Amino acid sequence: MSGATSPGEDPVMTSPARPLSILHVVRQFLPNRGGLEDVVANLAREQARLGHRVRVVTLDRLFSKPEVRLPARERLEGIDIERIPFSGSHRYPLAPSVFRHLGDADLVHVHAVDFFFDALAWARPFHRRPMVATTHGGFFHTNAHSRLKALWFSGPTRVSVRAYEGIVACSESDARMFAPITPAGVTVIPNGVDLDKFAGAASAAPRRALLTIGRFSHNKRLDRLLSAMRALGPGWRLRIVGVPSDVTVAALTAEIDRLGLTDAVTLHVGLDVPAVRELIGQSSLFVSASEYEGFGLALIEALSAGLVPVAHPNDAFAWLKERHPLISLCDFADPASAAGAIRDAYARLAEGRLDPGAASLPGAEDLSEYRWPRVAARYVALYEAALAGTGVGTGLRPSTSR
Template identity: 80%
Template sequence: MSILHVVRQFLPNRGGLEDFVANLAREQARLGHRVRVLTLDRLFSAPEMRLPARETLEGIAIERIPFYGSPRYPVAPAAFRHLGDADLVHVHAIDFFFDAFALTKPLHRRPMVATTHGGFFHTSAHSRLKKLWFEGPTRMSVRAYEAVVACSESDARLFQGIAPGSVSVIQNGVDLDKFAGAASPEPQPALLTIGRFAHNKRLDRLLATMRALNAQGPAWRLRIVGVPSDVSAEALSHEIDRMGLTGAVTLHTGLDAPAVRDLIGRSSLFVSASEYEGFGIALIEALSAGLVPVAHPNDAFAWLQGRHPSITLADFADPDAAAAAIRRAYDRLASSAILRGAEDLSEYRWSGVAARYVAVYEAALAEAGHGIAARAA
């Protein structure tokens, strides 16, 4: 089939959403489908730079369109001119594209699937407005979709409230080979975190925890790997200096996978103070690398800990308690009480995830009367 993925930010930007779409698109192309990605022509982290209108990156055909307005709700009316021969439109996340393709469904008449990716509840900011929008426009838009796929059980519970009976769960796929076994073979008092520099990631709490860890001497190191989002690298650097953590904490932006793998090779623990995650791809990647995770008990991480007991949950709102949890995890690692790499992560392999999505697509096409037989006729 011909599949059009629609996502607000994509390659060359890096992040959980971008990696998800890229991996899914590659796996679907490997299965023989025709795949394109439609996205915006500027990165939110570098709005002054306009990207090419058409480009192929990592084997994926990308089409980019201009937008105006805030990155929180970028408006891109040119989207409808790029449907082309798409048999199905797969919209990622809940934003302008989700609403706009729903509103124009009577005109374009394409079967549609949406993946929630946490909706827009990553932070508590503007919570009342978000709830009103979710109960109003989002509730109306979701009716236009043949299928809604939640990437976590918490997402499923949320969206079942506005789309009862039409929400299924497909756990995110993870590239388990990218960092497989990369962690330091010898225990190191070195922590690594990977993700956007965003308010919901609570990097401020990680820094406070580092200060608590090093209160008796600068033994611990923290490497923060990611891309700027609503927190700039400059602001983070200033906070690191202000807290007296210069040298103990380093920032790493714009790294490719081999460079990240090198940093993992000098680390033993993965840490995250994130208050909200749609799923937790970076944590699963950390497990595949042999890092020992210590993470804040948000819904996604708590669910993952129930399946993977080597994950330690700690309340990073309490720096001293989080620091103590990190020390205990390190001590268990040093005494070989934690068997790194022993977790079964096979359910996250992209081959299985992509096959489950194709089954959702076929059901959506059949529901809309656009099944394989109908298209052949």
């Protein structure tokens, strides 16, 4: 990317040449809570702090509460939100009125690969707005309809990416997926994380207490997490924190009851930050059986809290493991193996057998690259390059764009 920073200059120290009018487009947003929503909210807040005018356009109903229509305009947590109606499935919600909300945007930032991604791309000759997109894992979070997804990815998605000045991936595993259909290259910008939110919150004394945080969805494989809990046996506790998605609270509760885990596993739905922090304070390990992640935000939050992570080796978690040695990876498809990995991680913590190197002690990982000022500045530099007409289509490849 050229024009935004000098070689070797940290973009976080660079003021923008001029304030921008930035429009973020995302299918779900506040008051809903989840990884995607948190990323967009934090990015918008940080960009506003830098002096830019920021708006978010999103759908007017939450997928978890489709019967409730939210206000068309609202300001939440300092962010101006415009909501629009939609029809069709939540997997590909149709919302053509998005074009009426482009307003005076200098640049449109589309989050995730869905109707908004395609529609704004195909209409580019008419609205003529510079655009960048963050893939957030695309639409491969589960294996459902995998053949149809592959056909769509190699067809319409391949065409859509050409309308964007920049395609951003949150991890190199995500970049590898999109690189074959993005001739100009993919830029890797790891998601920002609020590292102060849960900083140092983990229990000071080792506990046989596990915590997982995330949307209740099929790709998170909470069923495998429950099977691992059953294999662990008595004396262990698991707290599942999140919001319903394509897995309901009723379904999770039924599975917990079926496995005889009602005394060991508790569900915590829609908690605010102080309540989650309190639960972290009662825990020592973070666990995730997720088969697919675009980035792994909750795992970074866990590291900032001082929890010891044990996770399934999906591409995103494997990528993070290369950078953060405290993470343990194991196959949650095998409950006995997962239970063994959890026991071993706890034993290393309780017996002081963790590597004494500063980078692998709980709470001591270097997470500075995920701080929001740094991440937001990288995005603004990318915007400035796009607006200058150079875009990021300059052959940047994943290996050179960290």
